[in-house]
Amino acid sequence: MSPESTSQPFFELGEVIGSGMYGVVFQGRHNTRKAAIKKFRLRENTNSEIRTIEQEINLLKRLQYRHIIQFYDVYRQGNEIALVTDFAEGGSLKQAIEDSRVASWVDKNRIAQEIVYGLVYIHHEGIIHRDLKSDNVLLTGLMEVKLCDFGLAVVKKSIEGHSTDVTRGTIRWLAPELVLAKRPRYTNKSDMYALGMVMWEMAAMCTPPFKAINNNYAVAQAVYNGGREHLPDHTPADYRRWVGLCWEKNPSDRPQADQVILVDVASSERQRAHTATASSVSDSDALTFANTSTVADNIAEHDIPHKGSLSAPPTPEEPIAGQLLREFSRIFLAAEQNDVDAQVSLAEVHETGCCGVTKNNEKAFAWYHRAAKQGHLKAMHRVGDMYAEGRGTKHSDTMAAIWHKKATNHGPAEQQSPGVATQGASQVAGASRPKIPPPPRRTPQAEQGAAKSNLNSAVNKPDADASKVAGTRSFKVPPPPRRTPQAGQEAAKFNLNSAMNKSNADASKVAGIPPPPRRTPKAGQEAAKFNLNSAMNNLDANQSKAKTMVEQQAERGDVTAQLNLGLMYENGRGAEQSDVEAVKWFTKAAVQGNLAGQVNLALMYQNGRGVEQSDAEAIKWFTIAAKEGSPNGQVGLGWTYESGRGVEQSNVVAAEWYTKAAVQGDPIGQANIGLMYQNGRGVEQSDVQAVKWFTKAADQGDPVGQVNLGLMYENGRGVEQSDNEAVKWYSKAADQGDPNGQVSLGWMYQNGRSVEQNDSEAIKWYFKAAVQGNLRAMSKLGWMFQNGRGVEQSDAMAIGWYTEAAFKGDLDGQVSLGLMHQNGRGVGQSDIEAVKWFTKASGQGDPRAKLNLGLMYRYGRGVKQSDIEAVKWLTEAAVQGDPVGQVGVGWMYENGRGVEQSDAEAVKWYTMAANQGNIDGQVNLGWMYQIGRGIEQSDIEAAKWYKEAAVQGDPIGQVNLGLMYENGRGVEQSHVDAFKWYTKAAVQGNARAQFNLGLLYENGQGVKRSEVEAVKWYTKAASQGHGVAHGVLDGYRGRILCRET
Secondary structure (H helix, E strand, O other): OOOOOOOOOOEEEEEEEEEEOOEEEEEEEEOOEEEEEEEEEEOOOOHHHHHHHHHHHHHHHOOOOOOEOOEEEEEEEOOEEEEEEOOOOOOEHHHHHHOOOOOOHHHHHHHHHHHHHHHHHHHHOOOOOOOOOHHHEEEOOOOOEEEOOOOOHHHHHOEOOOOOHHHHOHHHHOOHHHHOOOOOOOOHHHHHHHHHHHHHHHHHOOOOOOOOOOOHHHHHHHHHOOOOOOOOOOOOHHHHHHHHHHOOOOHHHOOOHHHOOOOOHHHHHHHHHHHOOOOOOOHHHOEEEOOEEEOOOOOOOEEOOOOEEOOOOOOOOOOHHHHHHHHHHHHHHHHHOOOHHHHHHHHHHHHHOOOOOOOOHHHHHHHHHHHHOOOOHHHHHHHHHHHHHOOOOOOOHHHHHHHHHHHHHHOOOOOOOOOOOHHHHHHHHHHHOOOOOOOOOOOOOOOOOOOOOOOOOOOOOOHHHHHHHOOOEEOOOOOOOOOOOOOOOOOEEOOHHHHHOOOOOOOOOOOOOOOOOEOOOOOOOOOEEOOOHHHHHOOOOOHHHHHHHHHHHHHOOOHHHHHHHHHHHHHOOOOOOOHHHHHHHHHHHHHOOOHHHHHHHHHHHHHOOOOOOOHHHHHHHHHHHHHOOOHHHHHHHHHHHHHOOOOOOOHHHHHHHHHHHHHOOOHHHHHHHHHHHHHOOOOOOOHHHHHHHHHHHHHOOOHHHHHHHHHHHHHOOOOOOOHHHHHHHHHHHHHOOOHHHHHHHHHHHHHOOOOOOOHHHHHHHHHHHHOOOOHHHHHHHHHHHHHOOOOOOOHHHHHHHHHHHHHOOOHHHHHHHHHHHHHOOOOOOOHHHHHHHHHHHHHOOOHHHHHHHHHHHHHOOOOOOOHHHHHHHHHHHHHOOOHHHHHHHHHHHHHOOOOOOOHHHHHHHHHHHHHOOOHHHHHHHHHHHHHOOOOOOOHHHHHHHHHHHHHOOOHHHHHHHHHHHHHOOOOOOOHHHHHHHHHHHHHOOOHHHHHHHHHHHHHOOOOOOOHHHHHHHHHHHHHOOOHHHHHHHHHHHHHHHHHHO
8 A cells, every 4th residue: 555645646536437335436547547546435543454454455456367357556645545446448247237238148158257257366365255246347348357346345344434234235145144144254155146146137137136125134034034036037057057056045055166167158059059960759749738739849959978079168267368369359350340349449459559469559540440431439539539649640630630520520429339448458468478489390391400410420531621511410490500510529419499399290280180079078068958949939928828838738647748848947948947847857758758858867867967966877768768769869878888977988889879870860970970980989990981971960960070071071081182072061060150160161271272372261260269169279379370370470369379278288289388488488488387388288198298398308407307208208209200209219319318329229210200201300311321320331322311301401411412412422423413402501501511612612613613702602601600611711811912912
């Protein structure tokens, strides 16, 4: 807390934007930034109480997280306090509810989850909110959540006019154990009860709770006795479930904040489309009312375990930077699609430099101008201002006057875009979002390093000639390091950075067919569900009447009515959501032999919903339905065996059940058995069979079948390779919202495969997949931002995507984070952090991570130096086919580091790398052939491998090949060819090639003699420290001096 002072504090007060029992809130400025200033008066306090208040405020000032309001400072004059915080342009959630700005379930879900994130953070910091309600949930211009008024217990007690929770109305959000307590004990669980109340406010679009009860004491008594608000019938089941858990009377029955993961509404809809089946209920299952007959022939999936790419919702540990990117991506895409509000928001992002984007007034002006031309008032004013100030455009008072006049004639400037929370966003970005280096690269042609050789021991030439080949073999970092070793220096050196900066030949594409998209349920997800949409859409508009009719039919034993009543209870459609009631009616339908009832009941048991979890009961009901021919039951039973849930794991049995469903035409079964054939699980591996089943599923519109069929065409597996067909099937899946289809289509655009190369289109599809939680897309976006492909280059944005992917277990993200720490890009250099991330990815089997971890051990960076550990990890990478790992293991054997020295083993590993096109493996193998180490000496083989490296542009391969031609070793002697290869290496800056080129010019070998050219190349070599070149130049100077004398 700033000391008591009569001087002017460092803030300016603007208009009043709120008031209440705790004081008045002003909009203002603090040290040039927008801020909210809350002023209130304290009671008379002792010095010890003042110190306690100061401690409380100082604790809050150190907190920085995206979903809490940032405390900047606090000032005291006498008994008056001014608390300065971040300014949230979107107002409070209460105002948003009253203004109907959170009408969609997608927004409600997201806001609820962001409130949870904020609670997770403050609870982790040991802070209880104590006053969570919609009025204390602020929103940025992008509708992003910022919790406020937490951790101020001491301050609030010290405020003049402070009243109890009961008298002031907060009672309506208080947990039952607090409402009538004389000395209420707030806990994390009481915050969770309040979370349920805030979620109710959004669901009901009503605030405050218990609006019909005017007396706060009556509300307190009702809550204490178990009274709760009623959620609307249309509330999604998952949302309803979490509210119910938060409202449990016993605090121990409420979840912790970090346990709450709401299922994304949009993703759920996509998931239903993902796994929809072609099954229908038999005529005997018809649902009839009076004179109306409605057949439930569109049975919804009960989340049947269909191996798909269903994105899990973001976890509470989701990195701050990663979350920011979700908002930026939403603005970016909307702006590109001509949303004027989004264009203004994007302009503000560029103008202020928030969200990890570099501040750029030119881009800000361009976006404001684009929105202004469409009549956006705020944009018009900003364009006028920027013309007047000459910011982002040429100064012009005339243009400024024109745009200001347009805005004035158009209407009041206050009617404008919500914009972005510029100050808050920049605070978060600046606090915790480091940069990242280029992604790990494995491009053999230009960016791999490997041990290079010279002909020091192989070429018997006069001393002058021998001097031009003195050097070492070394790993290189792109661009290659300039090493001018002294003659006699040890031959092979292994450089860490070379392999650390490698990646796949195409950094944006995983080689081969990646692990198939899986539709297995993840933690917190249920298996396949039947939904009620079809049946419910045919019911009478009066849902209560419909429910009564269904109940009457169900009570009389109508099996289809029993099934539908269970679905109504499970989904909260037409009836208050109740898993217990759902189980009751599914059971009644199941025991009568209804297949859909049996499958639904199995899934309730499998997931412990409304009944004690029991894999045995789940298997029992899946089996009954499956044996009766239900494809849903067959797929469910197949997944149970594939995952080993309650039975001994068996891919064979899983494949049998998937096949039964597939031959009935079930697309989920078809896609799943296709995956089993693709990977040889439970059946003999067969790409042809995989393509057959993927095609059947794809033709029925199954997105997983479509994506995998596209992959088979792209890679020519089981079918003739065809990028056209791949793009066709990726597009079909992408248009359905499938994230794997979207990321694959993006890759085709990025690389111009069967479509015109278009980075912007690639970015578009990567964004669509990434915002659904697709990890591959996140890593690809990181690479695109890192390299400025289709977007403005931004290390901050790159690291955001890499970090989000890494924290969710993505290997590319983890390796990239390790490289970021290892190279100190955007963060303090930390080998320990690098080792941590390499270790995480190595534990998942990633060969790049193993390679890098081996190198860290080799050089003792972040871990204790150990050649034995280095060999272990390098070998694991090498065995998995990593060519740089193979070169590394070869070098360790050649030099006897961590293993018994063995030239034969070295040759073996160099050969593996060389055959993959690895330049370093080729040069090293050529060197081993030339001197006959570990293999029979052969100049022909040496020249062959030097040429393989040379044609890929490697300067050491080129200079060595030049030497072979100059000396007629393994090739016909040719000074012309020697000159050609020396020149290629020399223009790349290779000092040895430059010196040798000088010799050829001096002696007129392979080229017309020219002292001028000779001196030129000697000078270039000498400038890089080539000692012999220095001597030759001194000789030239002596000769010139003699001539002048």
